[in-house]
Amino acid sequence: MTLSVKRIGIIGLGLIGGSIARALKRNDKDYIIKAWDRDKKNLELGLSEKVIDEHTISLNEDFLDCDVIFLCIPVYAMRDILNELLSGISPDCVLTDVGSTKSDVVDLINEMKVKNPFIGGHPLAGSEKSGFTASRANLFENAYYCLTPSENTGKDSLEMLRDIVIDLGAIPIEMTPAEHDRVTAAISHVPHVIAASLVNLIDELDSPDNIMKTISAGGFKDLTRIASSSPSLWAGICLSNRDKILETIESFIERLKCFEEDLKIKNKESIEEFFSSARDIRNALSERRSIFQKTYSILVDVDDRPGIIALVASALAKENINIKNIGILNSRETEDGALEIQVESEESRLRSIEILSSMGYRTKQKH
Numbered sequence: 001m002t003l004s005v006k007r008i009g010i011i012g013l014g015l016i017g018g019s020i021a022r023a024l025k026r027n028d029k030d031y032i033i034k035a036w037d038r039d040k041k042n043l044e045l046g047l048s049e050k051v052i053d054e055h056t057i058s059l060n061e062d063f064l065d066c067d068v069i070f071l072c073i074p075v076y077a078m079r080d081i082l083n084e085l086l087s088g089i090s091p092d093c094v095l096t097d098v099g100s101t102k103s104d105v106v107d108l109i110n111e112m113k114v115k116n117p118f119i120g121g122h123p124l125a126g127s128e129k130s131g132f133t134a135s136r137a138n139l140f141e142n143a144y145y146c147l148t149p150s151e152n153t154g155k156d157s158l159e160m161l162r163d164i165v166i167d168l169g170a171i172p173i174e175m176t177p178a179e180h181d182r183v184t185a186a187i188s189h190v191p192h193v194i195a196a197s198l199v200n201l202i203d204e205l206d207s208p209d210n211i212m213k214t215i216s217a218g219g220f221k222d223l224t225r226i227a228s229s230s231p232s233l234w235a236g237i238c239l240s241n242r243d244k245i246l247e248t249i250e251s252f253i254e255r256l257k258c259f260e261e262d263l264k265i266k267n268k269e270s271i272e273e274f275f276s277s278a279r280d281i282r283n284a285l286s287e288r289r290s291i292f293q294k295t296y297s298i299l300v301d302v303d304d305r306p307g308i309i310a311l312v313a314s315a316l317a318k319e320n321i322n323i324k325n326i327g328i329l330n331s332r333e334t335e336d337g338a339l340e341i342q343v344e345s346e347e348s349r350l351r352s353i354e355i356l357s358s359m360g361y362r363t364k365q366k367h
Contacts, residue, residue, distance in 0.1 A: 017072030018135025120148035
């Protein structure tokens with residue numbers, strides 16, 4: 001499908017909305033971007049930096065000419081925003097949001113009887129910072145971007161939004177709103193609850209001299225880093241995805257109970273299996289393999305010396321080959337090579353092998 005969309009509306013010019021604007025402007029596809037935000041300073045800054053083309057403080061009719069509108073606002077604010085916005089937009093305008101939960105948003109859209117095409121969205125990217133000044137053009141690069149179309153979503157609307165997501169530099173993946181909320185409860189929401197629980201537990205168990213907090217090492221800090229996130233944001237997310245989070249917590253508690261019982265009866269074999277299974281699964285995650293995106297990898301046999309990665313990367317960049325990922329293989333018991341490079345197509349992989357082989361490096365496909 002040839003992308004015909006030109007005019008993009010952004011409601012909420014914060015971290016995500018600002019980053020969407022920056023990424024599309026950097027894309028050089030002549031997007032015209034109009035933004036609304038409660039803070040006029042964000043709009044003036046976006047205009048002065050040429051991140052947006054137009055801004056407005058009115059929602060009623062100023063977005064009439066937009067092809068797609070991104071709702072970059074909290075779920076709790078969406079009803080009031082939509083009540084103002086819907087009367088003044090084209091009936092063909094595609095609406096999408098960027099929230100961390102999807103079922104609540106879909107329920108709201110259905111409850112309000114919104115007739116415009118609506119496709120839920122959730123970019124799996126962010127920052128510990130917030131606001132327009134924290135936005136950046138590369139925020140979504142190579143990040144998954146969940147799209148949650150409904151049974152009534154038109155093919156053209158979905159393809160249009162997929163194309164925009166790709167122009168953001170992200171990787172679009174599709175799932176139902178319910179599946180999205182189930183997945184994010186397990187991989188994002190409950191981990192935040194656990195991290196916060198561990199930090200609070202240490203505070204509860206600590207002695208008056210705060211020895212636990214004093215000697216808390218990197219491992220504990222890494223494990224609980226996400227506990228530093230915005231309390232109001234995460235309270236809202238947890239309440240929005242309440243049912244799926246409760247289901248996940250119940251499963252987690254059952255696993256803890258099983259481990260507790262094994263520990264009580266000193267079942268060493270089962271305890272080792274508990275840690276062994278987790279290690280293997282965690283190590284597999286680090287390989288960055290995905291069921292949603294086919295990867296094209298090569299293995300390069302190089303010496304470990306300063307500048308070698310830059311040398312290899314520069315050689316491929318000169319030939320306009322886009323490297324999606326590059327890194328040293330720390331475990332090479334079954335791999336013949338020290339460096340793994342992922343590119344975006346089979347053509348790029350074959351060309352990369354040709355280039356690096358001509359430079360004297362032993363190079364092969366990774367299957």
